[in-house]
Amino acid sequence: MSVDERVNVLMVTMAFQGHINPMLKLAKHLISKGVHVTIATTEDGRYRMLNTANTNPNNSDVNSQIKLAFFSDGLTPEFDRSDGESLVNTIREKGPKNLSTLITDLTQVHNYSCVIVNPFVPWAIDVIAEHGIPCALLWIQASSVYSIYYRFFKNIDQFPNLEDPNEIVRLPGLPPFEVRDVPTLILPSTPFYFREFTRELYNALDKVKWVLGTSFYEIEEEVVDSLASITPFYPIGPVVSPFLLGEKEESDVSVDMWSVEDSCMEWLDNKPPSSVIYVSFGSMLVTSQTQMDNIATAMRNSNKSFLWVLKPGSNKDNVAEFSNGFSEETKERVLVVKWCPQEKVLMHSSVAGFISHCGWNSTLEAVVAGVPLIAWPSWTDQPTTAMLIENVFRNGVRLRCGEDGNASAEDIERCIRCVTEGPSAEEIKKRAREMKEAAWKTLQDGGTSSKNISQFISDLIAGKPDRA
Known part of the structure; x- marks a missing residue:
């Protein structure tokens, strides 16, 4: 037109x-x-x-x-x-x-x-x-x-x-x-x-x-x-x-508030298909030490690879210490960055799931990329979006959080396995593919x-x- x-x-x-x-x-x-x-x-x-x-x-x-x-x-x-x-x-x-x-x-x-x-x-x-x-x-x-x-x-x-x-x-x-x-x-x-x-x-x-x-x-x-x-x-x-x-990808128009670390794309290139869990809680939320500790424990126990975004301000004095207790083999399958090109990450064939705060932008990007979601909501619209992911969209699962908003390491590991292994994972992946197709058609x-x-x-x- x-x-x-x-x-x-x-x-x-x-x-x-x-x-x-x-x-x-x-x-x-x-x-x-x-x-x-x-x-x-x-x-x-x-x-x-x-x-x-x-x-x-x-x-x-x-x-x-x-x-x-x-x-x-x-x-x-x-x-x-x-x-x-x-x-x-x-x-x-x-x-x-x-x-x-x-x-x-x-x-x-x-x-x-x-x-x-x-x-x-x-x-x-x-x-x-x-x-x-x-x-x-x-x-x-x-x-x-x-x-x-x-x-x-x-x-x-x-x-x-x-x-x-x-x-x-x-x-x-x-x-x-x-x-x-x-x-x-x-x-x-x-x-x-x-x-x-x-x-x-x-x-x-x-x-x-x-x-x-x-x-x-x-x-x-x-x-x-x-x-x-x-x-x-x-x-x-x-x-x-x-x-x-x-x-077709053109010279993209972007307005970024944080400097993007493109090195993560090369790291993803070296991972097998559907083997990486992407973790990001958006540009506004600060990751608590409890969150970091529980995610790190789930990482150690799940045997999956992780790309983890910890933006500036997220316990930056402790970021270097998050991997305490990791074996050298475990450290090789975890990459921590301050910011990344999220849409390109979600489109990458190595990404199997996305632990997200359920911001609507991130949710839509995961839907269009066909990536299953693990919902960890915090405030505003995020609890409602988490409910939609689990009960309406059915393209992911929701962590069971305590009154402090944190999930246990065991429940994080449970959700990771739900979207990557067994019958539940197959149903979630099927629904994620259906939503991706609908998104493209609309x-x-x-x-x-x-x-x-x-x-x-x-x-x-x-x-x-x-x-x-």
């Missing part, structure tokens, strides 16, 4: 890897259809990008395809943004004015047909409305999570006592599940500022013209159908890099996601503003 050069889209996101990635991948889809894209993110992202070899923010673009723009979140580059309360409160106070100023500057050059935001900048929706630009929400979690939040904050369905983790939740489109599996941001134990931040989003939805989901219809069919009667929702995923879907001509993306772009063309 050819699109007139006056069709421009602005995307707004926080500078977290898991937030930027789906925006970037949707941008690639739009660019392939002729749409011009600018991604606006917070200034702290600029500073982190400057320290990686994968982006060049000095030119304010990514490989000359996607323009980058920056606005301040009101904090200094050195501020520890893991302090969630300070970050949320400050960006709610300072972000609207700073983003508004940036939009004013950008619209001196382009008239935007749409601004696409993600769920973690709900205050941006009002800013966009004040500028008179149509707004879309890119929902970067499972469609099921959107449904749970929507029904909760809009008081559409009755929820049980959320204080009791064993209570059963019954909602349209989903099998019965326990309160421990709901997104943590609606739980009474969640800090008030996080709950209110989420409530803001659902209060602002009347100003959003499109809600675009990064999942795809075929894996959440019943829940998407259940949403149709209460709110427009359009799955356009899986939003992943094109090469994961069998397309974005082909005539697929459900392809149709939804085309309709969205048609809407942009029909409503594009003319320049004076």
